[in-house]
Amino acid sequence: MTKAADPGAVTRAEVEDLLYHEAELLDSWRLDDWMTLLTDDCSYYVPPNDKPDADHRFTLFTIADDIVRLRERVIRLKDPNCHAEYPPSHTRRLITNVRITGSDGDTISVSANFAIFRHRRNEPPRQFVGRYRHRLRQTPDGLKIAERRAILDAEELGPMGSVSFLL
Amino acid sequence: MERADIGAPEPHGNGHLNGADSRLVVEDGENLTFQVNRKVFVSPDVLEAEHRAIFDKCWIYVGHASEVKNPGDFRTRPVAGRPVIFCRDRKGEVRALLNSCRHRGAIVCREREGNTRQFYCIYHGWTYNTDGSLKGIPGDDAYPPGWDRQGKGLVPVPRLEHYKDFYFLNFDADAVPLETYLAGAKDYIDLVVDQSPSGRMEIISGVQEYDIKANWKLLVENSVDDYHLVTTHSTWLNYMRNSGVNITPAKGHMLPTKGFGKDLGNGHLTTDNPNYRGRPVARWISVYGEEAKADIDAIRKELVERLGEARAARVADTNRNLCIFPNLVINDGSSVTVRNFFPIGPDHMRVTAWALGPVEETEAQRARRLHAFLTFYGPGGFATPDDVTALELAQQGFAAWREVPWSDLSRGLGNSQEQLATDEGHIRVFWRKWSELMEARP
Numbered sequence: 034m035t036k037a038a039d040p041g042a043v044t045r046a047e048v049e050d051l052l053y054h055e056a057e058l059l060d061s062w063r064l065d066d067w068m069t070l071l072t073d074d075c076s077y078y079v080p081p082n083d084k085p086d087a088d089h090r091f092t093l094f095t096i097a098d099d100i101v102r103l104r105e106r107v108i109r110l111k112d113p114n115c116h117a118e119y120p121p122s123h124t125r126r127l128i129t130n131v132r133i134t135g136s137d138g139d140t141i142s143v144s145a146n147f148a149i150f151r152h153r154r155n156e157p158p159r160q161f162v163g164r165y166r167h168r169l170r171q172t173p174d175g176l177k178i179a180e181r182r183a184i185l186d187a188e189e190l191g192p193m194g195s196v197s198f199l200l
Numbered sequence: 201m202e203r204a205d206i207g208a209p210e211p212h213g214n215g216h217l218n219g220a221d222s223r224l225v226v227e228d229g230e231n232l233t234f235q236v237n238r239k240v241f242v243s244p245d246v247l248e249a250e251h252r253a254i255f256d257k258c259w260i261y262v263g264h265a266s267e268v269k270n271p272g273d274f275r276t277r278p279v280a281g282r283p284v285i286f287c288r289d290r291k292g293e294v295r296a297l298l299n300s301c302r303h304r305g306a307i308v309c310r311e312r313e314g315n316t317r318q319f320y321c322i323y324h325g326w327t328y329n330t331d332g333s334l335k336g337i338p339g340d341d342a343y344p345p346g347w348d349r350q351g352k353g354l355v356p357v358p359r360l361e362h363y364k365d366f367y368f369l370n371f372d373a374d375a376v377p378l379e380t381y382l383a384g385a386k387d388y389i390d391l392v393v394d395q396s397p398s399g400r401m402e403i404i405s406g407v408q409e410y411d412i413k414a415n416w417k418l419l420v421e422n423s424v425d426d427y428h429l430v431t432t433h434s435t436w437l438n439y440m441r442n443s444g445v446n447i448t449p450a451k452g453h454m455l456p457t458k459g460f461g462k463d464l465g466n467g468h469l470t471t472d473n474p475n476y477r478g479r480p481v482a483r484w485i486s487v488y489g490e491e492a493k494a495d496i497d498a499i500r501k502e503l504v505e506r507l508g509e510a511r512a513a514r515v516a517d518t519n520r521n522l523c524i525f526p527n528l529v530i531n532d533g534s535s536v537t538v539r540n541f542f543p544i545g546p547d548h549m550r551v552t553a554w555a556l557g558p559v560e561e562t563e564a565q566r567a568r569r570l571h572a573f574l575t576f577y578g579p580g581g582f583a584t585p586d587d588v589t590a591l592e593l594a595q596q597g598f599a600a601w602r603e604v605p606w607s608d609l610s611r612g613l614g615n616s617q618e619q620l621a622t623d624e625g626h627i628r629v630f631w632r633k634w635s636e637l638m639e640a641r642p
Contacts, residue, residue, distance in 0.1 A: 079580055081406035083312060090567040093406030093555040096580035097571070105442060109435040109582060116432065117585035155596060156413075188312075189409035191550070195585035 043176060048143050048169065049131045051176055056126045059199050064107045067199075071178050072170055075100050078182040079196055085184045095196050110198070117197035123152040124198060128165075140179060143167045147183070149200065159193050161200060162186050225635035226606075227628075232613040234628050238601035241415035241594075246638075247546045253641035254526050254634070255280040256371045259381045261528040261540050262286050262296050262357075265365035266402035266559070272315040272330055276307075277552070279369060280542060284357065285309050285319065286367070289331035294362070296369050297332045297354040308354070319354065328354050364393050365401065384464030388522045392532050394515045395481045396558035397502060403538070404570065408553040410579045412541075414591035415598075416527065416549040419541050420630050422587050423529040424461070424471050424521045426621035427611065430454055432590050436582040439575070440477060444486035447476070454622050461612075461619040461626030467525030467633025469626040475519045477534050477576075480569040481558075482516035487575060488568055495564060525633055530556075535573035547595050553578060 051070070058067040079096040080087055089097035098106055109115045126149040135142040149161040168180040183200035187193065224237040224246075240246050262279050263286040274287035276299060283299035285308075299307045301321040308319040308328060318335055319328045327335040332354035340349065359370035361378035363386060368378050379386065393399055412419065422428070430437070430449075437447045447456050459473025478485030482500035484493055503512035519533040531537045539553035557569050576583045597604075609631065612623025619625030 081408060083409075084406050087406060089570065090563060091405065091570075093404050093408065093570055093573060093578075094580075095408060095578060097574055101443075102575070105439045106582070108442070109439065112435050112438070114434045115586070116589045156592075189407075190579055191409060191411050194410055194412065194579065195588050196580040197585035 043133065043141055043169070043171065045131060045133055047176060048133060048141075049128075051169065051178075052128050052131060052143075052145060052165075052167075055178070056128055060124050060126060062110075062121050064110060064199075068104070068107060071100070071103070072172065073100060075103065075178055076180050077103050077106075077199075078180070079200055080182070080184055082185055082187055082189050095190070096200075106199075115197075117195055120154075122198050125150045139171045141169050141171075143169055147200075151198065157192070161193055161196075163200075224638070225631050227632075232610060234609045234613060234624070234631075235606040236609060236631055237605055238598045238607055239605070241417065241598050242546050242601055244546055247543055249638060249641060250543070251281065253637045255542075257375065257637065258526055259359075259361075259368040259370050259375065259378050259524075260526075261524070261538075262360070262367050262369045264401075264403045264538070264554075264556075265294060265362065265367065266400075267313075268294060270315060272317060273313075274309060274311075274316060274330070275313045276309050276311065278542065278550075280371065282357075282371075283307050284369070285354070287330055290317070290329070291331070293331065294360070294367060295331060296357045296360045296367070297328075298357065300355070301326055302334070302352045302354065303337075332356055364389055364399070381466060382524065383466045383468060384462075385466075385468040385470075385522065385524050388464065388470050388520055389530070391515055391518075391520065392522075392530060392536060392556070394507060394511070395503075395536075397506060397560050398558075400559045401536075401556050402559045404555040404557055404566070406555070408551075408578045410551055410553075410588075411544070412549050412551060412588050412591055413547055414549065414588075414595040415546055416541050416543040417630075417634070418591045418594055419549060419551065420523055420527065420529075421627050422591060423531065423539075424469060424523050424621075424626055425624075426455060426459060426461075426471055426473070427624070428587075428590065432586050433583045435586070436576060439582050440485075440487075445477065453620075459621035461621045461623055463626060463629045464522075467630060468523065469629040470520050470522040471621040471626065472518060472520050473621055475517050477519065478572065479516060479519065479533075480535055480565065480572050482512070487572070492564075492568060495562075495568075499565070523630065525630065531577070534576045535569050537573065537577050547598075 055070055077098040078089060080094050084092050110118055113119050126147055128145050128147050130146040132144050133141055134144050145165040147163060147165055151159045163183060163185040166182040167178055169176050170179040224240050226235045260280050263275055267275050268288040271288055271290045271292050274285055276285050285297045285299045287295050289295055299309055301308050303324055303326050306321050306323045308321045325338040329335050334352045357369040358373040359375055363378055363382055393401055441447050450456055450458050456476040457474035459471055462470050462472055475483050482496055482503055484496045503516055522530045528540045536556040537553055538556050539551055541549045541551040543549050555573050574581055578584050609624040609627055612619045612625045
């Protein structure tokens with residue numbers, strides 16, 4: 034650490050900037066650039082629809098990636114043989130209700146709502162609506178994402194089908 | 201699918217789906233071809249006939265005993281199109297009750313799961329005990345003398361039986377016993393259950409429910425089809441290779457090990473493959489991390505002590521994708537998944553998938569099992585989404601079924617000795633049973 038971490042100094046505007054920037058990178062499939070927003074121990078969770086507040090160690094999630102698997106997921110998503118996302122879906126994510134909900138050491142907790150619209154040729158439009166619960170960490174390189182959790186509102190995935198892109 | 205679609209004119213059928221000049225499954229022993237007419241994937245008439253000839257006649261998986269551990273526990277779920285309450289009554293007996301009030305029909309249990317002393321209809325307040333018997337009727341003095349009050353309990357499914365805690369129902373009261381029906385599939389359920397020192401497996405919390413815009417039978421084929429693995433799942437294979445797993449095809453084979461497809465009788469089938477992809481039960485791969493090695497050695501030691509070397513190797517070192525006719529799949533591969541699927545329309549199914557594990561697992565073992573599950577399986581896994589895509593592309597292609605009417609399932613037909621898992625002999629087992637039941641229907 035070259036400078037003291039002070040999560041109390043982070044403003045909501047800075048958090049919004051990060052989340053909106055992340056949304057742009059994900060929607061434009063700039064996944065290598067997106068990876069630079071993550072800490073090198075970042076994890077990514079999508080809990081099951083019927084147990085949105087569960088722990089991935091005891092409950093079957095839809096996605097529970099540590100950084101190793103998250104890197105592999107990005108390798109897969111960039112591969113034309115990732116059939117579920119080739120050609121890549123057109124996604125558009127709207128992020129609202131951004132709030133800083135707590136802090137712990139150099140880490141802050143953030144909540145936000147999301148609505149992601151996904152379009153693919155020959156498929157009906159699909160929408161993924163829910164809330165983010167992220168943990169952001171102050172690092173010498175700026176604010177980074179240490180944990181991202183996308184919790185879907187729907188009772189079941191149902192017509193959403195696969196969660197083959199990054200929520 | 202709208203009901204109005206049923207009865208739409210069919211180009212060839214005239215209702216005789218399996219008549220001499222419109223057979224849907226055609227096996228030619230002389231020329232060694234096996235073909236399925238794509239009408240079976242698109243026709244509302246065929247779907248309606250399947251409901252009557254297959255889903256109303258076969259043993260259909262409803263749930264696992266571990267999902268209703270305690271008296272009063274219940275799960276509600278659609279089974280073969282019916283709303284079903286799967287529960288354990290206050291005396292401890294497992295039940296499957298039709299979730300429809302005897303008065304005017306409303307479902308009497310709306311929650312997905314829970315524990316209750318009674319089921320309650322919000323419409324007029326009729327209540328039922330957890331064994332289905334009628335508990336109370338508001339204002340019941342208005343019913344005429346002799347009115348059959350006692351006969352107004354929730355209707356149980358005609359048959360409910362289990363094999364090693366896997367519960368199946370049957371809407372045909374005259375069906376053969378479940379164990380007779382399961383035939384050789386029992387041995388393969390045993391191989392799954394033998395992972396547990398006490399022989400008790402449990403459904404792990406967290407369910408994956410997702411739709412596929414494709415005919416339900418395509419998922420039967422896909423679940424046991426090893427031919428597609430190299431092409432459909434190359435990104436998963438890359439992930440395994442990047443993680444240090446050897447994915448080099450065995451000499452003369454498409455996959456790293458030579459595996460087989462097997463006919464288990466009564467339309468049930470399985471793959472049976474020497475493992476290369478790791479198994480939380482006693483087959484370490486680098487994905488699990490070095491720290492897991494000693495723990496997995498200990499699991500294996502327990503297996504060997506309890507089952508002997510040969511049986512332990514059978515349990516630990518093979519993976520098997522088991523299909524119990526018509527629509528239950530138990531994949532004992534990178535982890536264990538139990539999944540079933542029901543048609544919503546000819547081109548639409550709803551899949552429900554669970555993870556299964558030994559009740560004795562430690563927290564670390566359970567976490568490893570769930571982590572291994574998500575390497576491959578499920579709507580966010582590294583493989584299943586590509587299966588979904590493959591099936592949906594097939595369904596899109598079936599729009600040309602009149603001009604391109606036949607799907608080919610002839611792989612391995614010339615081999616009488618053994619059928620590889622990359623052949624289609626085990627998939628033909630499903631289709632022969634399907635055809636037999638569809639032809640036998642009234």
